[in-house]
Amino acid sequence: MTRARRSVAGGRSKRRPAVTEDQELLDSDHNNGAWIHTDPWRVLRIQAEFVDGFGALAELGPAISVFGSARTDPDDPYFQLGQSVATGLVNAGFAVITGGGPGIMEAANKGAFKAGGVSVGLDVELPQETGLNDFVNLGINFRYFFVRKTMFVKYSQGFVVLPGGYGTLDELFEALTLVQTGKVSASPVVLMGVAYWAGLFDWLHERVAADGNIALTDVNLMTLTDDVGVAVQIMADAQSASSL
Numbered sequence: 297m298t299r300a301r302r303s304v305a306g307g308r309s310k311r312r313p314a315v316t317e318d319q320e321l322l323d324s325d326h327n328n329g330a331w332i333h334t335d336p337w338r339v340l341r342i343q344a345e346f347v348d349g350f351g352a353l354a355e356l357g358p359a360i361s362v363f364g365s366a367r368t369d370p371d372d373p374y375f376q377l378g379q380s381v382a383t384g385l386v387n388a389g390f391a392v393i394t395g396g397g398p399g400i401m402e403a404a405n406k407g408a409f410k411a412g413g414v415s416v417g418l419d420v421e422l423p424q425e426t427g428l429n430d431f432v433n434l435g436i437n438f439r440y441f442f443v444r445k446t447m448f449v450k451y452s453q454g455f456v457v458l459p460g461g462y463g464t465l466d467e468l469f470e471a472l473t474l475v476q477t478g479k480v481s482a483s484p485v486v487l488m489g490v491a492y493w494a495g496l497f498d499w500l501h502e503r504v505a506a507d508g509n510i511a512l513t514d515v516n517l518m519t520l521t522d523d524v525g526v527a528v529q530i531m532a533d534a535q536s537a538s539s540l
């Protein structure tokens with residue numbers, strides 16, 4: 297840290313810049329807006345995203361994040377499962393948080409919205425922009441993935457994970473790592489779609505835990521079920537236990 301500071305100061309004293317910092321600051325069209333792409337400025341944008349997110353979600357109340365594929369069609373049985381579990385969660389007093397996009401996100405937002413609940417969509421800027429689905433009634437747009445991921449974790453009391461790809465796996469393992477390391481107080485993680493997740497579950501037992509890379513108790517941080525009632529009850533029980 298100290299070394300980096302010294303080298304910046306040393307560099308500055310010798311430099312004869314073609315364009316001064318003052319010019320860059322004051323000459324608005326000097327570099328055609330390139331200044332906006334510099335990292336120090338990005339820090340302020342990142343900060344602004346945290347401020348916006350915290351402000352929008354501060355009064356959300358108990359909520360569960362539902363993760364799952366962006367590619368699930370509305371006629372897929374997992375879409376129906378996502379919708380049903382979200383309805384159950386709303387009926388149990390939870391808001392539902394998703395990534396706000398299509399597929400399972402839309403299913404969960406639809407279930408929450410139609411049940412009259414708070415249906416949160418934390419959308420993120422992506423090359424294949426899809427925008428918020430039609431069933432979000434509290435939507436926030438993020439530029440930065442990691443800021444958005446903080447919001448899922450900070451404002452959820454539990455996680456329901458339906459079948460999905462890399463995005464879903466990333467969200468699942470982030471939740472598990474935070475629970476495993478005690479960075480969040482015990483938040484239930486429920487995997488729905490037993491047939492889909494069974495292979496991963498077996499591999500975690502038979503390879504990852506057997507090789508000693510995780511404990512068996514780490515595998516047991518997850519509950520595998522297709523039963524909406526069971527999933528909702530796990531979330532409700534955890535919520536009652538935490539408010540004792």
Ligand SMILES: CC(C)=CCNc1ncnc2c1ncn2[C@@H]1O[C@H](COP(=O)(O)O)[C@@H](O)[C@H]1O
Pocket residue numbers: 362363364365366367394395396397398401418419420422424425426459460461462463464465467
């Ligand atoms: C059709 C398509 C690729 C749309 C992308 N639009 C998206 N909009 C919002 N969140 C997303 C999107 N894609 C991935 N995610 C995030 O990653 C997860 C799904 O990724 P995947 O499809 O399993 O890997 C979701 O829970 C969501 O939080």
